[in-house]
Amino acid sequence: MSSMAGEENALNLSQGFPDFDIDTQLIEFLHEAMVNGLNQYAPMAGLPELREQIARKTEKLHGKTYDVNDEITVVPGATLGIFAVISAVVQQGDEVIIFDPAYDSYQPSIELNGGKAIQIPLSFPNFSIDWNRVKDAISERTKLIIINSPHNPSGAILHQNDLDALREIVQNTNIFILSDEVYEHIIFDRHEHLSLAKDAILSERTFITSSFGKTYHTTGWKMGYVLAPKKLTKVLREGYQFMAFSAHTPTQYAFAKMLKDESSYLNLGKFYQDKRDLFRELVKDSRFDILPTHGSYFQLLSFRKISQERDMDFAERLTRKHKIASIPISVFYKDNTDHQVLRFCFAKRNETLIKAAEILCKI
Ligand SMILES: Cc1ncc(COP(=O)(O)O)c(C=O)c1O
Structure with a gap:
């Protein structure tokens, strides 16, 4: 999905890596x-x-x-x-x-x-x-x-x-x-x-x-x-x-x-919780359903109310047409179980999260 995001010049919230500078x-x-x-x-x-x-x-x-x-x-x-x-x-x-x-x-x-x-x-x-x-x-x-x-x-x-x-x-x-x-x-x-x-x-x-x-x-x-x-x-x-x-x-x-x-690791939870909360707040009025997340830097969104497509197809369409990349979670299952859920990585600058939410709210 990252290489598709690159090809399509899409906002990349697929692979789990930060887009901001390190200390x-x-x-x-x-x-x-x-x-x-x-x-x-x-x-x-x-x-x-x-x-x-x-x-x-x-x-x-x-x-x-x-x-x-x-x-x-x-x-x-x-x-x-x-x-x-x-x-x-x-x-x-x-x-x-x-x-x-x-x-x-x-x-x-x-x-x-x-x-x-x-x-x-x-x-x-x-x-x-x-x-x-x-x-x-x-x-x-x-x-x-x-x-x-x-x-x-x-x-x-x-x-x-x-x-x-x-x-x-x-x-x-x-x-x-x-x-x-x-x-x-x-x-x-x-x-x-x-x-x-x-x-x-x-x-x-x-x-x-x-x-x-x-x-x-x-x-x-x-x-x-x-x-x-x-x-x-x-x-x-x-x-x-x-x-x-x-x-x-x-x-x-x-x-x-x-x-x-110690603050270099003890403050990390708060740092990412603020990003999680920002992203959730920004997408709360979209047609996606927001699943709970208590740790990591991933947020799952269900698109069940938007489309009946397979998650792979929906994720590809989001990347190519709407220019936002995510990961369909069926790829994390051996039998490709499809719950119609996508994974978004919120280890991103706030501007990236705001842009991502703007796109998601229009879908
Ligand atoms: C659950 C889990 N374990 C291990 C790793 C790999 O960590 P590293 O990049 O240090 O190899 C990842 C990276 O995405 C992960 O999500």
């Missing part, structure tokens, strides 16, 4: 690292000063201490972190439970490692997990469950009852959990991000992935990290060392410096 301080830190000669391989686990900051942040926010040397691994983007986790635990014939709609890397990463993705649909329109269906889907081949909160594409978040249900399901099994928390700091309405790091029992079998791309508006810098107990981290690194070995050194230095200032 100049971050660029200065990056420059400082390069000028000071930090241009060679970082240690495989990541620069120690960055791992220290990640450990400090996690302990402060979630009350769990991850060991700086043995339990934190910096990776070139969460997508690679997810792939490395899946390769660490999934073998030929293993089953992995994922929830549809899902971030598009999960299923291919499972299949590339010889596993089988077992898709469980999230209930519509709240995108919550039906834990009875999860219980029924567990078999002796289930190796991993992948959860994602705040959730792409829906903006739904997990609650305490979800973690309680998950804990009950996996207890007395050898099932691992991958908790994709890349939008951990983008959460609204006074909700608290329920990291699996907060759960003393679940965290013992969990890999957590996060992304600095989302937190610092730098999706093109591809930098993230994986938190996991020592035993799990050991297996993760056995594979990861041959996938990338290490991540870009100057960028790690820059993020380590940024993380020292």
